[in-house]
Amino acid sequence: MSRAPLRIRSFRDDDLDAVVGLWHTCGLVVAHNDPARDIAFCRAAPQSELFVAEADGRLVATAMAGHDGHRGWLYYVAVPPGRRGTGLGRRIVDHAGAWLKSLGVRKVNLMIRESNLGARGFYARLGYDVEPRCVMARWLEAPPHSPQSGS
Ligand SMILES: CC(C)(COP(=O)(O)OP(=O)(O)OC[C@H]1O[C@@H](n2cnc3c(N)ncnc32)[C@H](O)[C@@H]1OP(=O)(O)O)[C@@H](O)C(=O)NCCC(=O)NCCS
Numbered sequence: 001m002s003r004a005p006l007r008i009r010s011f012r013d014d015d016l017d018a019v020v021g022l023w024h025t026c027g028l029v030v031a032h033n034d035p036a037r038d039i040a041f042c043r044a045a046p047q048s049e050l051f052v053a054e055a056d057g058r059l060v061a062t063a064m065a066g067h068d069g070h071r072g073w074l075y076y077v078a079v080p081p082g083r084r085g086t087g088l089g090r091r092i093v094d095h096a097g098a099w100l101k102s103l104g105v106r107k108v109n110l111m112i113r114e115s116n117l118g119a120r121g122f123y124a125r126l127g128y129d130v131e132p133r134c135v136m137a138r139w140l141e142a143p144p145h146s147p148q149s150g151s
């Protein structure tokens with residue numbers, strides 16, 4: 001568990017470069033997702049939030065959370081490589097989960113790319129289970145060309 005004083009708050013405009021940089025560093029940005037657009041869309045909706053954690057004056061974690069009127073969802077959970085293993089991921093996911101619960105959400109879902117075994121291990125430690133579901137998706141507008149699939 002990290003002992004550095006940690007402040008978890010909502011994203012502000014001046015966080016943009018640090019957040020997008022962190023997501024690139026963490027391999028969370030794929031060709032069909034524009035992170036700045038994703039952030040703007042998240043912030044425009046009352047039932048979604050982008051949380052950032054600060055410690056030592058630096059941005060040390062992010063988590064995007066929201067609900068669709070039924071389930072809660074988590075996206076863009078990220079901790080810089082040099083800060084991992086100190087409890088920051090757990091703390092921001094717990095914060096996002098508590099926020100969703102305060103809105104009446106009973107269950108949180110998330111999607112992990114199959115190759116991301118580290119994230120599976122992390123969420124398993126936080127009490128998340130792999131459930132036998134098949135995720136299906138369809139673009140409602142033409143996506144930028146990308147060989148990858150993702151959320
Ligand atoms: C996944 C990620 C957010 C974890 O952040 P973190 O700050 O290192 O995680 P924590 O230190 O809070 O770890 C919480 C628990 O998960 C465990 N854990 C963390 N990473 C793990 C891994 N790769 N494999 C197995 N367990 C892991 C920790 O040991 C800890 O267990 P404990 O509390 O029982 O001791 C971070 O590795 C990351 O940013 N990865 C790249 C981005 C990513 O893949 N995000 C998820 C997208 S779906």
